[in-house]
Amino acid sequence: MRKFKKPEVDLVRFVLPLMALAGAGFGFLVGTANGAPLAGTAIGAVCGVILAWVLATYVPSKRTGIAATTVLFAIVGLVLAGSGGIVGGLIVGFVLGWLSYWLSTGSYRAGTQIYATPGQVLWHNTYKLICGIIFFFLIAPILTVMPLSFNAENFFTFTPAMLSFDPEGYSFKHYRDFFTNPDWQQALKNSIQIAPAATMISVSLGTLAAIGLSQPHVPFRRAIMAILISPMIVPLIISAAGMYFFYSRIGLQGTYIGVVLAHAALGIPFVIITVTATLVGFDKSLTRAAANMGANPVTTFFKVQMPLILPGVISGGLFAFITSFDEVVVVLFVGSAGQKTLPWQMFTGLREQISPTILAVATLLVGVSMLLLTTLELLRRRSERLRGLSPG
Amino acid sequence: MTDATHTPSDGPMLTADGIPLKKSLQIALRRQKLRALVLIAPLLLFVLISFIAPIADMLFRSVENDIVSQTLPRTVIALQDWDYDDGKAAAPEKEVFAALYVDLSEAEEFKTHTRLGSRLNYETTGMSSLLRKTGRGLRRMGTSIYTEQFEALDPKWVEPAVWVVLMEQPGVATALPETASAWDSWKRIVANKGDLLAEEQPDDFIYTTLYRDLANQPATAIAAYTGAEAGLLMAADSAVDGFETVSLKDQFIKMDEDWASPQVWGTVKAFSSPYTAGYFLASVDLKQTPAGIEQQPENQKVYMLLFGRTMFMSVVIMGSCILLGYPIAYLLSNLPLRTSNLLLILVLLPFWTSLLVRTSAWKVLLQQQGVINDILVWLGLVSDGDRLVMINNQFGTIVAMTHILLPFMILPLYSVMKTIPQTYVRAAKSLGATDWTAFWRVYFPQSVPGIGAGSILVFILSIGYYITPELVGGTTGTFISNRIAYHISSSLNWGLAAALGTILLAVVLLLYWVYDRIVGIDNVSLG
Numbered sequence: 001m002r003k004f005k006k007p008e009v010d011l012v013r014f015v016l017p018l019m020a021l022a023g024a025g026f027g028f029l030v031g032t033a034n035g036a037p038l039a040g041t042a043i044g045a046v047c048g049v050i051l052a053w054v055l056a057t058y059v060p061s062k063r064t065g066i067a068a069t070t071v072l073f074a075i076v077g078l079v080l081a082g083s084g085g086i087v088g089g090l091i092v093g094f095v096l097g098w099l100s101y102w103l104s105t106g107s108y109r110a111g112t113q114i115y116a117t118p119g120q121v122l123w124h125n126t127y128k129l130i131c132g133i134i135f136f137f138l139i140a141p142i143l144t145v146m147p148l149s150f151n152a153e154n155f156f157t158f159t160p161a162m163l164s165f166d167p168e169g170y171s172f173k174h175y176r177d178f179f180t181n182p183d184w185q186q187a188l189k190n191s192i193q194i195a196p197a198a199t200m201i202s203v204s205l206g207t208l209a210a211i212g213l214s215q216p217h218v219p220f221r222r223a224i225m226a227i228l229i230s231p232m233i234v235p236l237i238i239s240a241a242g243m244y245f246f247y248s249r250i251g252l253q254g255t256y257i258g259v260v261l262a263h264a265a266l267g268i269p270f271v272i273i274t275v276t277a278t279l280v281g282f283d284k285s286l287t288r289a290a291a292n293m294g295a296n297p298v299t300t301f302f303k304v305q306m307p308l309i310l311p312g313v314i315s316g317g318l319f320a321f322i323t324s325f326d327e328v329v330v331v332l333f334v335g336s337a338g339q340k341t342l343p344w345q346m347f348t349g350l351r352e353q354i355s356p357t358i359l360a361v362a363t364l365l366v367g368v369s370m371l372l373l374t375t376l377e378l379l380r381r382r383s384e385r386l387r388g389l390s391p392g
Numbered sequence: 393m394t395d396a397t398h399t400p401s402d403g404p405m406l407t408a409d410g411i412p413l414k415k416s417l418q419i420a421l422r423r424q425k426l427r428a429l430v431l432i433a434p435l436l437l438f439v440l441i442s443f444i445a446p447i448a449d450m451l452f453r454s455v456e457n458d459i460v461s462q463t464l465p466r467t468v469i470a471l472q473d474w475d476y477d478d479g480k481a482a483a484p485e486k487e488v489f490a491a492l493y494v495d496l497s498e499a500e501e502f503k504t505h506t507r508l509g510s511r512l513n514y515e516t517t518g519m520s521s522l523l524r525k526t527g528r529g530l531r532r533m534g535t536s537i538y539t540e541q542f543e544a545l546d547p548k549w550v551e552p553a554v555w556v557v558l559m560e561q562p563g564v565a566t567a568l569p570e571t572a573s574a575w576d577s578w579k580r581i582v583a584n585k586g587d588l589l590a591e592e593q594p595d596d597f598i599y600t601t602l603y604r605d606l607a608n609q610p611a612t613a614i615a616a617y618t619g620a621e622a623g624l625l626m627a628a629d630s631a632v633d634g635f636e637t638v639s640l641k642d643q644f645i646k647m648d649e650d651w652a653s654p655q656v657w658g659t660v661k662a663f664s665s666p667y668t669a670g671y672f673l674a675s676v677d678l679k680q681t682p683a684g685i686e687q688q689p690e691n692q693k694v695y696m697l698l699f700g701r702t703m704f705m706s707v708v709i710m711g712s713c714i715l716l717g718y719p720i721a722y723l724l725s726n727l728p729l730r731t732s733n734l735l736l737i738l739v740l741l742p743f744w745t746s747l748l749v750r751t752s753a754w755k756v757l758l759q760q761q762g763v764i765n766d767i768l769v770w771l772g773l774v775s776d777g778d779r780l781v782m783i784n785n786q787f788g789t790i791v792a793m794t795h796i797l798l799p800f801m802i803l804p805l806y807s808v809m810k811t812i813p814q815t816y817v818r819a820a821k822s823l824g825a826t827d828w829t830a831f832w833r834v835y836f837p838q839s840v841p842g843i844g845a846g847s848i849l850v851f852i853l854s855i856g857y858y859i860t861p862e863l864v865g866g867t868t869g870t871f872i873s874n875r876i877a878y879h880i881s882s883s884l885n886w887g888l889a890a891a892l893g894t895i896l897l898a899v900v901l902l903l904y905w906v907y908d909r910i911v912g913i914d915n916v917s918l919g
Contacts, residue, residue, distance in 0.1 A: 029771055032772035127723075128723075130719055131720055134716050134719060135738050137716070138742050138795065138798060138799075139738050139741065141750060141753035141754055142741065142742060142749065144753060144756065144757060145749065145752065145753045155761070156755070156756045156762060157759075157763055157766050205434050208434065209431060209435035209436070212428045212429065212430070212432040213428070215431075217421060217425050218432070219429070224436060227436065227439055228439055230439070230443065230444070231439070233852075234447065234856075234897060235853075235855070235856020235858075235897070235900055236858060237896075238450070238856065238893045238897050238900075239443070239447070241450055241876055241889055241890065242446035242448075243443075243446040245449050245450055245886065245890065246445055246450075247446065249449065261442045262442065265438070265439060265442040265443040268435065326746045326748070328748065329858050329859060333880065343746065343747075343748050347748060350748070350751065350752055350755060359756070362746070362749040362753070366741075366745055366749060370741065370744075372744060373740055373744050
C-alpha cells in the first residue's frame with residue numbers, strides 16, 4: 001500500500017479561519033469567567049490566528065511547537081489568574097497548538113479515503129469527536145473520583161487549593177480514616193470473609209456441574225441450564241426479597257452462613273457460563289487417552305482436564321468473587337449489622353453523606369477492578385493459547 | 393475383536409460378552425446420562441434450596457393469607473351464614489360475638505390480635521386500633537359473673553383439678569362442644585405462661601362457654617354424658633336457666649361501636665379464606681372490599697404510577713444507551729484489532745468498577761455543590777445563586793443509570809458488528825449508494841440483532857434496579873424496586889412486597905423469553 005501522503009492545505013483560507021473559531025471559543029469561556037464575553041471572544045480569535053500563522057510559518061517541528069504553545073499559555077494563565085490558571089492555560093495551550101498542526105499539516109484527513117469529499121472528511125472528524133465525547137462520558141466520572149479522594153477538606157468537590165496545586169490542598173486523611181476507622185475495617189473484614197467463602201462454594205459446585213453439562217447426553221439440559229442461570233436473570237431486589245422471606249423462615253436471616261449461601265447462589269451463573277465456554281473447546285480425546293493409559297477418572301480430572309480448563313475456572317471464580325464483593329442489595333436484606341460489607345458501608349455512607357472516605361474507598365476499589373481486568377485478560381489469552389484457538 | 397462381526401446373519405448383532413449391541417449401547421448411554429446427572433446434582437440441589445425455594449416462598453407469600461383464619465378460627469366459621477349484603481346487613485348474631493370472645497381471649501395472650509389488626513388495617517383503616525382496644529378491654533367484659541355463679545353453685549367448679557379430670561373424659565366434646573374447643577385454647581395459654589394446667593383456675597371465657605353449652609345443648613345431650621363429674625354437670629345444667637346473664641354482643645359494641653358496623657365484619661369475612669388476591673389487587677391500585685373489587689381512592693393510587701414510571705425511565709435509559717452505544721460499537725468494530733482492544737478497556741473499566749463507585753462518582757459530579765455545577769459557575773454560564781438541580785430527580789437517575797448500563801449495550805452490539813463484513817458496504821458504495829444509503833440500507837439492518845440483544849438486556853437490568861435510584865433518585869426518580877424494599881424493611885407489609893415482586897418477576901421472565909427467542913440464553917457473553 002502506498003504511504004499516506006499529506007495533501008496540501010490552504011493556510012489562509014482554511015487553517016486561519018478555523019483557528020480563529022477555536023480561539024474565539026476558548027476566548028469566550030475565559031471572557032465569561034472574567035465578566036467580558038465579547039472582548040474575550042475577539043481577543044481569542046486574534047490569538048488563534050496569530051498562533052496558527054506563526055506555528056505554520058516558522059516552527060516546522062510539531063513537538064517543539066506544541067510544547068512551546070503549552071508553556072506560553074500556562075504562563076499567560078499564571079499571570080491572568082494566579083496559580084489556578086496554570087491548569088486552564090496548559091489545557092488551552094495544548095489543544096490550540098495541537099489543533100493548529102493537525103489542520104495545517106493535513107493530518108485531519110488521516111483515516112479517510114484520498115478521494116473523500118470535504119463533507120465526508122468533516123463527518124468523519126465529527127464522528128470521531130462524538131465517540132471521544134462518549135468515551136469521556138464513560139471514563140471521566142471514575143477518574144474524577146481519584147483526585148477528589150486526596151482532598152484535604154471534607155468536601156465532595158475540588159477546592160481552590162487543589163486547583164492551584166497547593167500541597168496544603170491534598171492529604172491522605174481519608175485513606176488514613178479508612179484504615180483506622182473501626183466501622184470501615186469491620187466492613188472490610190466482613191467482605192474479605194464472605195466473598196472467598198461464597199466463591200469457593202460456587203466454583204467447586206459450578207465446575208463439577210459445568211463438566212456434567214458438557215457431556216454429550218444430558219437429559220433436561222435446557223431446563224437445568226435455565227435453573228442454574230436464573231440467579232443472574234432475576235432482578236436482585238426480587239432475589240433479595242425472596243431470600244429475606246425464606247431465610248428468616250429457616251433462621252438463616254442475619255447470619256454469616258445465610259449471606260455466604262446467598263452470594264454463592266448469585267455467583268454460580270458466572271462460573272457455569274465461563275467454564276462451559278472453556279469446555280466447548282476442550283479436546284475429549286485427551287481424557288480418553290489418559291483413561292487408555294490406565295488413569296482412573298479422578299486422576300484424569302486432576303492431571304489432564306483441570307490444568308487445561310483452569311484459566312476458565314479461575315476467571316469464573318473471579319467473576320463470582322467480584323459479584324459477592326460488589327453485591328449490596330442482597331446482603332442489605334439477608335445480612336444483619338454483623339455482616340456489614342464494604343459496599344453496604346458505602347451505601348449507608350452515600351445515603352447519609354457522612355464523609356469523603358467513600359471516595360478513598362472508591363479509588364482503592366477502582367484499583368482492585370483494574371487488577372482484576374488485567375488478570376482476566378491474561379487468563380483469556382492463556383486459555384485461548386492452550387486451546388490453540390489463536391496465537392495470542 | 394472379531395466376535396462382533398461373527399454374528400449369524402439372522403440374529404441381532406452381539407457384543408463380545410453376548411449382549412445384543414443395541415442393548416449394550418443403551419446401557420452405556422444410560423450410564424453416561426447418570427454420570428452427567430450425578431455431577432450436576434449437587435449444584436442443582438444447592439440452587440434449588442438457596443435460590444429457587446426463596447423465590448417460590450415469595451410467590452407463595454403474595455397470596456398467603458391464613459392469619460385471619462388462624463387467629464379467629466371460631467369466628468370465621470360462625471360468620472359463614474352472615475352476609476354483607478352491600479353494607480346493609482346488621483351486625484352478626486350473638487353466636488359470632490361469643491366465638492370472637494373466645495378467639496380474642498387466646499389471641500390476646502399470644503399478642504396475635506395486634507398482628508391481625510395490622511394485617512386488616514391494610515384493607516380497612518381503623519381495624520388495627522379497634523383490635524388493640526378490644527384486646528385491652530377483654531377483661532372488662534363482665535363475664536366474671538358466670539364464674540361467680542358457677543362457684544356459688546358448687547365450689548368444685550373453681551378447682552383446676554376438677555376441670556382437668558372433666559375435660560379429659562371421652563364424651564365431653566359431644567356434650568360440651570364450645571367448652572371443649574375453648575379448653576384447647578386454655579391449654580395453650582397455660583403452656584405459654586409456663587404454668588401447670590392442674591394449678592390454674594380457668595379463665596372467665598371457659599365459664600362463659602360452659603354456660604352457653606349448658607344453656608344451648610338439649611338436656612338429653614348433657615344426660616348422655618356419663619363420665620367422671622357427670623353429677624356436677626347435671627346439677628349445673630338444671631341450674632343455669634336461673635343464671636344472671638351478660639350479652640357479649642352488647643359488651644363488644646359498648647367497647648367500640650365499630651363492632652356493630654357491617655364494614656368491620658365484612659372485612660373479616662372477605663379476608664377469612666387462607667388465600668387472597670388482595671395483595672395483587674393492591675399492587676394495581678385496586679382493593680378488595682366486602683362489596684367486591686373497587687378502585688383505590690385517587691390519593692392512594694401509587695403503584696400504577698410507579699410501574700408506569702419504571703417502564704418509562706427504563707425505555708429512556710435504553711434509548712440513550714442505544715444512542716451512545718451504537719457509535720462506540722461501530723468505531724470499535726471497524727478499527728484495527730490492536731487499537732480497538734485498547735479502546736475496549738475504556739468500556740470494560742466502568743463495567744468492572746464497583747456499582748457503588750460509579751454511583752458515588754455521579755453523586756459527586758451532579759450535586760448542587762458538585763463538580764459540574766462548580767465548573768459551570770466558574771465559567772459564568774450559571775450564576776452561583778441558581779445552580780442546576782441535577783440529582784435526586786429523574787434526570788440524575790437516567791444519567792447515572794445510562795452510564796452504568798452502557799457497557800451492557802456496547803458489548804453485545806460490538807460482538808454482532810464484528811461479524812458484519814465490511815465488503816457489503818463497499819459493494820453498496822461501488823454500486824452507487826451514498827454513504828447514508830449504504831449505512832442505512834445495508835449496514836444498519838445487519839446490526840439490528842445486536843441492538844435487540846443490547847436493548848432487552850439493558851431494559852431488563854434497569855427495571856429491576858434498586859441501588860442507583862435509591863441513592864440518586866430522590867422522590868421522583870425512584871423505581872418499583874424501591875417500593876418493594878420499602879415494604880420489606882419499613883412498612884413491613886411483606887405480602888404486598890411479595891405481590892409487587894411477583895409482578896416484576898413476571899415482566900422480567902417474559903422479556904427473557906423474548907430475549908431467548910431473539911438471541912438465545914446460551915449466547916450470553918461476558919465481554
